[in-house]
Amino acid sequence: MQMLRQYSVWLMIMALLVGGKVCGAAKKDRKSQVSLPLPEERLPDAPAYPPSVVTAGGQRLLLSYVPVRLSYDPILKRFSSSHPGWWLINFPLRQIKGLERKTEDEIAQLIFKRPRAELKNWYIYVPGTPPPEPQAPTGPAPIERHRGDIIVNNSAPNAADHNPGNPQLPLKTIQKALERAQPGQTIHIYPGIYRESFRTVRAGTAERPIRIEGVRGKDGAMPVITGNDLIPADRWEQVPGLENVYRASIITGLEGPVSVDGRMIRERTLPSELKPFEYCFNRGTREMAFPMLAPSQSEDPRFHWRKATADKDGYLLVADKQPDHVFYASTWVWMPPKKRKEGVVWDPRFPEPITGRVACGGPFRTYRMTGVKISGQANLMRVWLNGVLMPGPFTPGFPRAESNYGHSEQWQHFRLREGWNHLFFQFDTSLRDKNKIIRFRMRPPQGVAGLISQADKPGDMKAPPANGKVLPYIAAWKITPGHRSKPDRGLYLCLPKGKRPADYT
Incomplete structure (x- = not known):
């Protein structure tokens, strides 16, 4: 819950520009746009969100993915956008055409009626017929990296938790990155399957949060964090006397849900009770x-x-x-x-x-x-x-x-x-x-x-x-x-007749 609190709240200030005119958005109007992540009042104004767009179809993309152009006519006091019907989140003020000669503070005063220093997150929306929906991004994400960012890439052959955590020598686990991260740092997680549990060890601040960002690879793959640990096929042994029941040691030291072929299966109490696609744990001795x-x-x-x-x-x-x-x-x-009632025995x-x-x-x-x-x-x-x-x-x-x-x-x-x-x-x-x-x-x-x-x-x-x-x-x-009795610490699994664990791994 602590991590959610630090990394998820960021929306506070909104400017709704209709036909180039700045106006307040009525609460009922905001609720009618259910597909858009409009801010609620009283949300914290930090941390600042990266420049992004929300398409008419609800896609949330970094601004660097799409060539959006925003212009302002100072005479008509109207905005025009190359992508009407899209929400522009934290669009860079100095990139607004027609306002190039103004400072960021002058632009903020013109549009939002407040100094630039008071703006943390803002929205700009130009109505109109939206363009066709863009294809979902498949290439590498054009992320911004800063000195001091931490890189995690468990697919890299030289990844290790004793590395400095840079692109050349990345860390292997997210947990190690969290242990090193300080307020204001960003952890970039590269594509791969991360079979680990982790916890935060220190908090960021509203102005200097600790961010965890996934990085999209060249093939469009994103990092996947999962609690599922694969049990190698050679770890399973058939249990004598129990048909189609196999045992493996609990390799992670943790008991938890078990899935076979991507399907969650039912947990029972004893191996003798098991039917196909059922399992049980025994954290005690073998006689248990x-x-x-x-x-x-x-x-x-x-x-x-x-x-x-x-x-x-x-x-x-x-x-x-x-x-x-x-x-x-x-x-x-x-x-x-x-x-019981009188007369009832x-x-x-x-x-x-x-x-x-x-x-x-x-x-x-x-x-x-x-x-x-x-x-x-x-x-x-x-x-x-x-x-x-x-x-x-x-x-x-x-x-x-x-x-x-x-x-x-x-x-x-x-x-x-x-x-x-x-x-x-x-x-x-x-x-x-x-x-x-x-x-x-x-x-x-x-x-x-x-x-x-x-x-x-x-x-x-x-x-x-x-x-x-x-x-x-x-x-x-x-x-x-x-x-x-000898400690067991075993996982017992029943499969359909004729099937073996190797058929599912």
């Missing part, structure tokens, strides 16, 4: 992508389940200085049935949903933090509710997304049901607080005062335990010993 246990095994003694109780603050001790481990936890939660066979916002404490999230590298993410967590895996990412078309996003402990639209609910968790300790004691807490949905929890499966699914205690958090758990 291929769970060893399922909810149905929460009562199986072969997995050495031990009972655990949350502390007075509601936290379950998950791991004690055990990095790169996976833990499984299970709990049964009783949600009191909703109040709750039937456990037809439970109604109890939906609300759930707070989860501890360094675990089901979904990633956007814009954050894997090294800075929270630990990965998976949750099965009543035997169904809850989606990690937002799933298009899924009714009321229930994801626990990385920047928040809140889990939106968490859907429990009246009566007993089984919650089954998978916790990974390969990222956050990996060499510390790691805890986890889960509260009831917002608006629900408390719940009853127990570690073992209830003997009677129709009623709560006789001695159950209502608490504002899950207190009773079962948890497995940690299983050491």
